[in-house]
Amino acid sequence: QVQLQQSGPxxxxxxxxxxLTCAISGDSVSSNSVAWNWIRQSPSRGLEWLGRTYxxxxxxxxxxxxxKSRIIINSDTSKNQFSLxxxxxxxxxxxxxxxxxxxxxxxxxxxxxxxxxxxxxVSS
Amino acid sequence: QTVVTQEPSLTVSxxxxxxxxxxxxxxxxxxxxxxxxxxxxxxxxxxALIYSITNKHSWTPARFSGxxxxxxxxxxxxxVQPEDEAEYYCLLYYGGAWVFGGGTKLTVx
Numbered sequence: 001q002v003q004l005q006q007s008g009p010x011x012x013x014x015x016x017x018x019x020l021t022c023a024i025s026g027d028s029v030s031s032n033s034v035a036w037n038w039i040r041q042s043p044s045r046g047l048e049w050l051g052r053t054y055x056x057x058x059x060x061x062x063x064x065x066x067x068k069s070r071i072i073i074n075s076d077t078s079k080n081q082f083s084l085x086x087x088x089x090x091x092x093x094x095x096x097x098x099x100x101x102x103x104x105x106x107x108x109x110x111x112x113x114x115x116x117x118x119x120x121x122v123s124s
Numbered sequence: 125q126t127v128v129t130q131e132p133s134l135t136v137s138x139x140x141x142x143x144x145x146x147x148x149x150x151x152x153x154x155x156x157x158x159x160x161x162x163x164x165x166x167x168x169x170x171x172a173l174i175y176s177i178t179n180k181h182s183w184t185p186a187r188f189s190g191x192x193x194x195x196x197x198x199x200x201x202x203x204v205q206p207e208d209e210a211e212y213y214c215l216l217y218y219g220g221a222w223v224f225g226g227g228t229k230l231t232v233x
Contacts, residue, residue: 037222047162047170047213047224062220065125098169109158110175111215117169 002026004099004115012093012122018086022099022115029075029082030055035102037111038073038084042095052102053082089122096120126150128216130225135233136204144228145196146214152195153216159197160215161190163208164227170213174199206232 008020022036029036035054041047051063053073063071072085086093099115127149136142146159153159159177162170172181174190177197187203197214209232214225 039224046226047215049215049222049224064221108176108179109160109217110172110179110181111160111162112172112181114169114171 002101002113004101004113006097006099006115006118008118008120010119010121012089012120013124014090014122015088018084018089018093018097018120018122020084020097020099020118020120021081022083023079023081024101025080027101029080030077032056033104035104036073036075036082037100037102039098039100040095041098041117044092045095048095050084050086054102091122094120094122126218126221126223128214128223128225130212130214130228132226133229133231135231136201138204138206138232140204141200141202142204142230143193144199144201144212144214144230145193146198146216146225147196148216150218153192153197155192157197157216157218159190159192161188161197161199162213162215164211164213173212201230204232208232 003025005023012018035052037052038050051073053061053075070087075082096117096119098117100111129147161174163173164170173184178190189200191198211227213227
C-alpha cells in the first residue's frame with residue numbers, strides 16, 4: 001500500500017520561500033509509471049494543480065503556467081521523497097498543499113494516494 | 125488560459141439520479157484528456173472516484189459512473205445516498221499540465 005507523508009512548516013513569510021517534502025512508502029520516486037504531483041487548495045482558487053516530477057530514463061518536470069516562474073519540484077532518490085519549493089510567496093499562496101501520486105497503466109491515469117495535506121499560511 | 129467548467133451546485137433527492145458535467149474551454153472532452161473525478165467532504169482530502177472517463181477504483185461505490193456526454197466528461201450518481209453530499213471535482217489533462225474544474229457542490233435533500 002502506497003502512502004505519502006508530508007512535512008514542512010505551516011507558516012511562510014511574504015517574499016520568502018515555501019518548502020514542503022513528501023516521503024513515499026510502498027513505491028519508488030523513480031518508478032517509470034508514476035509522476036509525483038503537488039496540488040493546492042484554497043477557498044479563492046479551489047483545487048489547483050501546481051506541477052509534477054517524474055523519471056523516464058531521466059528526470060522531467062511539468063509546471064502550471066500560473067506558478068512556473070516561482071516553482072521547483074525536486075526528487076531525492078536516496079530518501080525516496082520529493083519536494084516543493086515555491087519562491088516569492090504572497091498571501092495568495094496561502095492554501096492547503098497536497099502531494100499526490102499520479103499512476104499510469106494500460107493507457108489510463110489516476111491520482112492516488114494523496115498526502116494528508118499541509119496548511120501553509122503566508123503572513124508576516 | 126484553459127478553463128474547466130463544472131456546475132457550481134446541484135441538488136438531488138435521496139434515491140434519485142444526478143449527472144455532473146465537466147467542460148473544457150478548448151472544445152470537446154475526449155479520452156485524451158484522461159478525465160478524473162474526485163469527491164471531497166469537509167475537512168478531508170479529495171478522494172479519487174473515477175479515472176480515464178469510466179474506470180472505478182476498488183473503493184468507488186457502484187452507483188457512481190463516468191462517461192463522455194455531449195462533448196463533456198460526466199459523472200452520474202444513480203440511487204443517491206445521503207452520504208454522497210459533497211463537493212465533486214473533475215480533472216483534465218492538457219498535454220503536460222492538469223487543470224481542475226471549479227467543483228460542484230452536491231446537496232442531497
